[in-house]
Amino acid sequence: MSSLISLKDxxxxxxxxxxxxxxxxxxSLEVEQGEYxxxxxxxxxxxxxxxxxxxxxxxxxxxxxxxxxxxVTALDDDAQTQRRLATFGFVFQxxxxxxxxxxxxxxxxxxxxxGVKKKDRDQRVLELLALMDISEKLHSKPNQLSxxxxxxxxxxxxLANYPQIILxxxxxxxxxxxxxxxxxxxxxxxxxxxxxxxxxxxxxxVARAAKxxxxxxxxxxxxxxxxxxxxxxxxxxxxxxxxx
Amino acid sequence: MILEYLKLAxxxxxxxxxxxxxxLIGIIIGVAxxxxxxxxxxxxxxxxxxxxxxxxxxxxxxxxxxxxxxTNSILAQLMAVTGRGGVGEQLQYHFDEADLSAIKDMEGVxxxxxxxxxxxxxxxxxxxxxxxxxxxxxxxxxxxxxxxxGGYLMSDYAPDERMGVVIVDTTFVDFNAHLFDPSIEQxxxxxxxxxxxxYPKVVGETxxxxxxxxxxxxVVYSDSGTSSMLIIMDASAYDSMYSKGTMTxxxxxxxxTYDLEEVSERVTGYLNKTHGTDNNxxxxxxxxxxxxxxxxxxxxxTVMGIIAMVSLVVAGIGVMNIMYVSVVERTxxxxxxxxxxxxxxxxxxxxxxxxxxxxxVGGMLGILVGIGIVQVALYLLDMxxxxxxxxxxxxxxxxxxxxxxxxxxPARRAANLNIIEAIATE
Numbered sequence: 001m002s003s004l005i006s007l008k009d010x011x012x013x014x015x016x017x018x019x020x021x022x023x024x025x026x027x028s029l030e031v032e033q034g035e036y037x038x039x040x041x042x043x044x045x046x047x048x049x050x051x052x053x054x055x056x057x058x059x060x061x062x063x064x065x066x067x068x069x070x071x072v073t074a075l076d077d078d079a080q081t082q083r084r085l086a087t088f089g090f091v092f093q094x095x096x097x098x099x100x101x102x103x104x105x106x107x108x109x110x111x112x113x114x115g116v117k118k119k120d121r122d123q124r125v126l127e128l129l130a131l132m133d134i135s136e137k138l139h140s141k142p143n144q145l146s147x148x149x150x151x152x153x154x155x156x157x158x159l160a161n162y163p164q165i166i167l168x169x170x171x172x173x174x175x176x177x178x179x180x181x182x183x184x185x186x187x188x189x190x191x192x193x194x195x196x197x198x199x200x201x202x203x204x205x206v207a208r209a210a211k212x213x214x215x216x217x218x219x220x221x222x223x224x225x226x227x228x229x230x231x232x233x234x235x236x237x238x239x240x241x242x243x244x
Numbered sequence: 245m246i247l248e249y250l251k252l253a254x255x256x257x258x259x260x261x262x263x264x265x266x267x268l269i270g271i272i273i274g275v276a277x278x279x280x281x282x283x284x285x286x287x288x289x290x291x292x293x294x295x296x297x298x299x300x301x302x303x304x305x306x307x308x309x310x311x312x313x314x315t316n317s318i319l320a321q322l323m324a325v326t327g328r329g330g331v332g333e334q335l336q337y338h339f340d341e342a343d344l345s346a347i348k349d350m351e352g353v354x355x356x357x358x359x360x361x362x363x364x365x366x367x368x369x370x371x372x373x374x375x376x377x378x379x380x381x382x383x384x385x386x387x388x389x390x391x392x393x394g395g396y397l398m399s400d401y402a403p404d405e406r407m408g409v410v411i412v413d414t415t416f417v418d419f420n421a422h423l424f425d426p427s428i429e430q431x432x433x434x435x436x437x438x439x440x441x442x443y444p445k446v447v448g449e450t451x452x453x454x455x456x457x458x459x460x461x462x463v464v465y466s467d468s469g470t471s472s473m474l475i476i477m478d479a480s481a482y483d484s485m486y487s488k489g490t491m492t493x494x495x496x497x498x499x500x501t502y503d504l505e506e507v508s509e510r511v512t513g514y515l516n517k518t519h520g521t522d523n524n525x526x527x528x529x530x531x532x533x534x535x536x537x538x539x540x541x542x543x544x545x546t547v548m549g550i551i552a553m554v555s556l557v558v559a560g561i562g563v564m565n566i567m568y569v570s571v572v573e574r575t576x577x578x579x580x581x582x583x584x585x586x587x588x589x590x591x592x593x594x595x596x597x598x599x600x601x602x603x604x605v606g607g608m609l610g611i612l613v614g615i616g617i618v619q620v621a622l623y624l625l626d627m628x629x630x631x632x633x634x635x636x637x638x639x640x641x642x643x644x645x646x647x648x649x650x651x652x653x654p655a656r657r658a659a660n661l662n663i664i665e666a667i668a669t670e
Contacts, residue, residue, distance in 0.1 A: 057663045077587075078587055078588065084585055085585030090583045096576070098577060100255060110585045113581075113587070114585060157584065158584075161585070
């Protein structure tokens with residue numbers, strides 16, 4: 001059986017009129033169903049580029065990308081949108097909720113694009129908000145919520161269409177440590193429920209919460225190792241406690 | 245799905261109420277003008293039809309010189325009826341007593357009335373006004389279905405008294421009410437306010453026509469709509485002031501049980517035969533008047549149409565601009581939507597729906613303004629005409645089309661934004 005995600009020699013070059021930037025340099029990667037992976041690296045290491053290519057928001061300059069066994073490298077925009085809708089749930093650092101719409105409408109939006117019936121959408125929204133433990137905020141506007149609550153709404157939105165993979169770009173970057181902890185707990189719970197999670201972060205505490213850490217530097221994978229829970233979990237937690 | 249987009253579009257419009265309204269002013273004006281143009285054509289037609297049906301049963305036979313164009317003949321008529329200068333030479337007397345009696349005896353003809361009319365300036369109190377002097381004949385009251393509203397009929401006066409008496413119609417009294425009674429304010433709108441209380445009071449007042457003094461002896465009302473500022477003058481008084489040669493046409497009343505066209509043809513046929521003329525006698529129908537009116541309204545329509553088109557194009561560009569601004573403002577939102585699964589067409593659709601909603605609202609407001617203008621005009625002109633629902637439908641479809649046309653490019657830009665760059669936008 002093929003991997004859920006398979007990158008082979010993926011290179012991404014950004015070209016402006018004068019400069020060529022090598023963002024990814026022949027990166028290969030396999031991701032299996034149910035994994036919880038942190039992609040770490042300094043800014044400019046190519047970790048966001050990798051996430052964008054994985055999420056079909058951007059295309060590789062060369063190399064191939066197989067998603068659930070299908071070569072998605074050369075698909076057109078509509079087909080890629082289709083895969084994105086069916087396969088991925090996105091979570092952003094700045095939450096990126098629609099501030100004019102209610103929490104419920106935000107969570108329902110991806111289902112609207114997928115063409116889910118209103119009755120089913122409403123049902124799913126209630127289900128997700130209950131899972132995120134923010135059912136009482138159903139009719140609130142995003143700007144009435146705390147950062148942690150906003151990110152929970154964002155996770156609910158990401159999960160709306162039963163995605164195979166959740167792609168989170170610095171999901172705790174805009175949160176305080178207490179909310180960071182609660183989002184890490186949430187991601188762990190979601191992973192335990194069977195969701196595949198890829199999280200981009202430069203915060204090692206967040207990275208250690210994952211099961212596998214991939215380090216990038218200058219567009220190359222410099223390390224790719226499984227996290228030893230017994231060894232790493234405790235100091236990580238201790239570290240967070242100190243901050244609080 | 246569409247409903248949800250509509251809801252979003254409305255929410256955005258209301259979030260930027262002032263901006264939306266400003267960008268809509270052009271569309272409101274354009275659509276209102278288009279609506280008014282359509283209505284003018286309609287109302288003209290409607291009014292002419294009403295006028296014709298109001299005179300039903302009475303045809304006017306006139307003599308038209310073939311050498312003069314129809315416009316000239318109207319001009320000549322206008323000059324003739326003003327009764328000034330040597331116009332009598334231009335229009336000779338084309339009807340004689342024999343014609344009158346012969347036509348009167350024709351099958352289907354009820355009565356004839358030779359039209360001796362002159363438009364005059366009337367001195368009333370210290371002011372001057374105008375009116376149409378008409379030469380009295382025994383059958384005048386009956387022919388034009390006039391009813392007495394105050395004072396006496398011409399026939400009530402002794403023959404020697406009649407020389408100094410005129411009978412006026414209610415329009416004349418109503419229109420000059422402020423002259424008869426200074427406590428009444430002059431009405432500047434065309435719609436005359438009726439002043440029935442004045443009708444008996446004005447009897448005995450004097451008016452001066454061509455420096456001759458006449459006493460108003462009675463007030464009459466016509467329910468056929470033919471009377472307008474009429475001053476009925478005794479025949480001998482009329483003849484002493486204006487020559488008989490100013491009779492420009494002949495009114496013939498036709499029995500409603502007969503076919504109007506058929507009897508008309510018989511009358512003109514007789515006249516052309518006995519006078520040895522080649523179709524110079526004809527029934528004055530509204531054709532020339534209609535063609536003149538149509539000419540005037542079509543020029544008006546063209547000018548206003550150009551204004552409306554320019555206004556709509558400018559408004560459309562305004563809408564395009566506002567949509568571009570909206571796209572720029574919501575770049576990040578668009579990027580996020582694309583990331584969470586919105587296709588290009590979904591984004592395009594969203595923005596086109598928004599621009600169409602915008603222009604549709606503008607169109608609706610424009611129609612309201614247009615209806616308002618038309619209704620005020622109708623009130624001032626004292627006319628009635630039904631509002632054409634077709635135009636409302638047309639205007640709404642048109643404004644939606646405008647939204648499509650001018651919303652497409654901004655919508656396409658929104659759809660083609662680079663997702664990553666869009667999300668990274670602050």
